[in-house]
Amino acid sequence: MTLNGYNFQxxxxxxxxxxxxxxxxxxxxxxxxxKWIPLTALILCAAACxxxxxxxxxxxxxxxxxxxxxxxxxxxLKTLSxxxxxATKLPGKVLACGHYLLVPDSALQGIHVLDNxxxxxxxxxxxxxxPGFVTAGAKGNFLYVSNYNDLVTLDLSILPQLKxxxxxxxxxxxxxxxxxGGVYFECVDTTRGTxxxxxxxxxxxxxxxx
Numbered sequence: 001m002t003l004n005g006y007n008f009q010x011x012x013x014x015x016x017x018x019x020x021x022x023x024x025x026x027x028x029x030x031x032x033x034x035k036w037i038p039l040t041a042l043i044l045c046a047a048a049c050x051x052x053x054x055x056x057x058x059x060x061x062x063x064x065x066x067x068x069x070x071x072x073x074x075x076x077l078k079t080l081s082x083x084x085x086x087a088t089k090l091p092g093k094v095l096a097c098g099h100y101l102l103v104p105d106s107a108l109q110g111i112h113v114l115d116n117x118x119x120x121x122x123x124x125x126x127x128x129x130x131p132g133f134v135t136a137g138a139k140g141n142f143l144y145v146s147n148y149n150d151l152v153t154l155d156l157s158i159l160p161q162l163k164x165x166x167x168x169x170x171x172x173x174x175x176x177x178x179x180x181g182g183v184y185f186e187c188v189d190t191t192r193g194t195x196x197x198x199x200x201x202x203x204x205x206x207x208x209x210x
Contacts, residue, residue: 061205066184068201069175071193077131078147078194080154082162085124088112097138097156100125109133111145113159126160132196134174146172148194177210184209 090107101122103112110133113126132148141157142165151171155163175195178185184206188195 059206059209060184064184064203064206066186066201066203066206066209067178067180067198068186068203069178069188069195070197070199072196073193077196078150079131080145080147080152080162080164081129082113082160083127083129086112086127095136095138095143097143098141100156100159102128102136102138102143104133104136106133111136111143113156128154128162132175132194134172146174148196149173149175149190177208181210 086108088103088105088108090105091112092104092106095102095104096116099115099117101114101116103114104110105112108127108129110130111128112124113128114122115125116122128143128145130145130147130152132146134146136143136145138144141155143154143156145152145154147167149170149172151168152164153166155165170190176188178198180198184203185198185208186201186203186206187208
């Protein structure tokens with residue numbers, strides 16, 4: 001029973017009076033605040049504030065932070081040599097070339113050459129040192145290997161004599177851009193030498209970017 005805003009919980013049968021009563025709480029007229037609204041607002045803000053990829057933004061002008069190539073004209077950069085066997089550090093996919101097994105090693109910048117005449121016991125015979133080594137392939141007795149931005153063909157049938165049978169200059173794009181995404185860089189000028197690395201630099205009206 002309700003009277004003057006009080007809710008009578010129990011009635012005494014002797015005096016017909018309530019033993020206790022409680023004050024009724026008025027019903028709220030406010031709409032509940034949805035819990036998902038703050039999360040949705042946060043997601044929309046993150047999407048709006050996310051930085052666009054460099055390729056989707058207008059080119060910057062004036063002085064811009066980026067990278068510049070480091071050039072070297074030393075003849076040794078284009079010289080491949082055969083050394084004694086070495087322990088592998090970062091081996092790649094094994095290639096078959098004649099009776100040799102070739103194990104590229106990017107950490108050592110070269111290729112381990114194993115004599116596979118006895119497949120049960122291959123012998124680690126040589127290490128082919130290749131400056132600027134990135135990738136290699138083999139067919140028959142010929143090895144195709146990257147030497148900075150050149151593709152070099154070697155005849156391995158006459159090892160330990162190292163014979164270069166062909167060189168396709170500029171066939172490999174390695175080194176033509178910095179190994180970072182979303183950056184400006186100074187365009188490579190191949191007449192200045194071989195690119196052996198990249199350094200941070202302040203560029204003026206850059207024409208190249210990744």
